Each structure stands twice: as structure tokens, then as C-alpha cells.
Amino acid sequence: MNRLLTVKEVAVLLQTSRVxxxxxxxxxxxxxxxxxxxxxxxxxxxxxxxxxAICE
Structure with missing residues (x-):
């Protein structure tokens, strides 16, 4: 099964805000x-x- 991340976890990983x-x-x-x-x-x-994003 694929792991599901919260909005907060993704924001931390991308170094951005939850908004x-x-x-x-x-x-x-x-x-x-x-x-x-x-x-x-x-x-x-x-x-x-x-x-x-990397390939752009």
C-alpha cells in the first residue's frame, strides 16, 4: 500500500506552508x-x- 502523507508533512518536506x-x-x-x-x-x-519540477 502506498503511504499517505498529511498536508503538514508535505509542507515540511517541501519547505513551504500548509496553505x-x-x-x-x-x-x-x-x-x-x-x-x-x-x-x-x-x-x-x-x-x-x-x-x-526537476525536469522543467
Missing amino acids: QVRRMIQSGELAALKVGREYRIPLAALEEFVQA
Whole structure:
């Protein structure tokens, strides 16, 4: 099973704010699942996001 990260964990990893992570989710830049009221980001989705940013 793929590990799911919280918005806070992703913000720490990307060295940005939780608000910015939520904006990236809302804009479709970063794939996420809504679990109840919270978002969870699959580790694979974060890896794809970083890889795409590196290749630009």
C-alpha cells in the first residue's frame, strides 16, 4: 500500500506552508485524496510532483 502523507508533512518536506500545499492541491498541481475533512497526499504523487519540477 502506498503511504499517505498529511498536508503538514508535505509542507515540511517541501519547505513551504500548509496553505501553499492546499493551494497546489486545489489547482491540481498535486494529487490528493480527501479523507473526511482532511487531505492526504500519496507519497507517489509527491514524488511525481518533485520529479516534474526537476525536469522543467
